[in-house]
Amino acid sequence: MTISTINALVLTGYGLNCDNETVYALELAGASAHRVHINAIIDGSAVIDDYQIMVFGGGFSWGDDHGAGVVQAVRMKHTVGEKITRFIESGNLVIGICNGFQTIVNLGLLPGFDNNYKQRSVALTYNDCGNFRDDWVTLSVNSDSPCVFTRNITIIDLPVRHGEGKFVAEDAVMKQLLENHQVVCQYALPDGTLADNKFPFNPNGAMMDIAGICDTTGRVFGLMPHPEAFNHPANHPQWSYRKELIRRGQMAPDDLPVTGIRIFENAVGYFL
Numbered sequence: 001m002t003i004s005t006i007n008a009l010v011l012t013g014y015g016l017n018c019d020n021e022t023v024y025a026l027e028l029a030g031a032s033a034h035r036v037h038i039n040a041i042i043d044g045s046a047v048i049d050d051y052q053i054m055v056f057g058g059g060f061s062w063g064d065d066h067g068a069g070v071v072q073a074v075r076m077k078h079t080v081g082e083k084i085t086r087f088i089e090s091g092n093l094v095i096g097i098c099n100g101f102q103t104i105v106n107l108g109l110l111p112g113f114d115n116n117y118k119q120r121s122v123a124l125t126y127n128d129c130g131n132f133r134d135d136w137v138t139l140s141v142n143s144d145s146p147c148v149f150t151r152n153i154t155i156i157d158l159p160v161r162h163g164e165g166k167f168v169a170e171d172a173v174m175k176q177l178l179e180n181h182q183v184v185c186q187y188a189l190p191d192g193t194l195a196d197n198k199f200p201f202n203p204n205g206a207m208m209d210i211a212g213i214c215d216t217t218g219r220v221f222g223l224m225p226h227p228e229a230f231n232h233p234a235n236h237p238q239w240s241y242r243k244e245l246i247r248r249g250q251m252a253p254d255d256l257p258v259t260g261i262r263i264f265e266n267a268v269g270y271f272l
Helices: 019-028 038-043 070-089 099-107 171-179 239-247 261-269
Strands: 007-012 032-037 053-056 093-097 122-125 133-141 155-162 166-169 183-188 210-214 220-223
Touching: 007 019, 007 038, 019 032, 019 053, 019 261, 032 038, 038 070, 053 070, 053 099, 070 093, 070 099, 093 099, 093 261, 099 122, 099 220, 133 210, 166 171, 166 210, 183 220
Parallel strands: 007 032, 007 053, 053 093, 093 220
Antiparallel strands: 122 166, 133 155, 133 183, 183 210, 210 220
C-alpha cells in the first residue's frame, strides 16, 4: 500500500542539538518531519505509531553524564521501550545518528540479532585519540548490506563530531555482524579503500573501521557520522575547489559527491 505522506519523528530535548538540521534534511528528502520532545513520547501526548520513520539524533543527551546515550536509553527503555519495539516490528524505520547511535545500541535496538531488540551486545566508547573529533571522513558502504538507508550508495563523505565513537564488540558478535552483512559502513581512505585503523581516516579507533551497523532486517540503522549535516554540496570542505574545477570544465557537475540527503531519500522511498 502506498502512503501519500511519509511522517518522520525527530526526537528533541535534554541536550539533543541536531534536531532542526535533521528535520530540514528529511524535508529535503520528501518527508513530513516533526520535532517531538522525548517527554511527549513518554507521556503519550505524541504517538509514535503516527510516524513511519523515527530518528534518534545527535547532540549530548543528558550531557552524556553517565556515558554517551546511556541516560536517554535507560529513560526510554523503561517507559516506551515496548512501544519502540512494536514500532520496529510493524515494519517502520529507525535511524540513530551519533548520540542517537549511542542511544540505540544502549537500548539494544542494534544489532538486533534474531529480532531481539532488547539485548545490548555492542558499545561505542571513548576515541583512541583521547579527544573530541570534529572532521570529515570518507565511508565505504557495504553493497551486500540489507540496510534500507544506504541503498545505491557505495562511498560517501560525511562529517563526524564525537568524543565516544569507537565501536567495540566481542569477537563472536563481530563475526555474526560480518556474516549477516550488518556492517553497513566503514571508515575509509579518500579512494574508498578501508582505513585499516589509520588515524585520522578512522577518527576513533573503531574495530574493523566500523562507522555504522544495521539490524538483520535493514530497517534499523545507526552510524556515528552526520548525514543531516551534509545537505548541500557547499557543505563539503572541498566545495570551492570542486566548483572551480566545474567552472573550468575539468569536472562534471554530476561528479559532485553524494550528499547525506540520499540516506534520507532512501528512507522515504522505502514506503513509496
